[in-house]
Amino acid sequence: MRQTLWLRGGADFAGQLMGELNELVLKHYPVVVGSGIPFFKAPCVPxxxxxxGSRVFNTGATITTYTKQNRT
Structure with a gap:
């Protein structure tokens, strides 16, 4: 039985859990002023x-989905 656990967090959290994730959904909002924050701060191997999957909205925001590769 497959179970789903949905977690929400920032760059540190995602980077720390990278090895445990089966799917990663990134929401990116355009920055008008400043440099923003990085997607990953902790060491990770994405x-x-x-x-x-990916989707771009009229506002410039994007949702990008990544799934773990099957190792066969």
């Missing part, structure tokens, strides 16, 4: 994830 290359084990594959882009599986």
């Amino acid at each position: 290359k084990v994830l594959t882009l599986t």
Whole structure:
């Protein structure tokens, strides 16, 4: 039985859990002033994830979904 656990957090949290994630959904909002914050602060290896979906809104915001690659 597959169970889903939805967690919400920032760059530190996502980076710390990268090895445990099966799916990662990133919400990106455009920054008008300043440099913003990085997506990941903790050491992580997001290359084990594959882009599986993306959506761009009229406001410039995006939602990008990555899923863990099957190791066969």
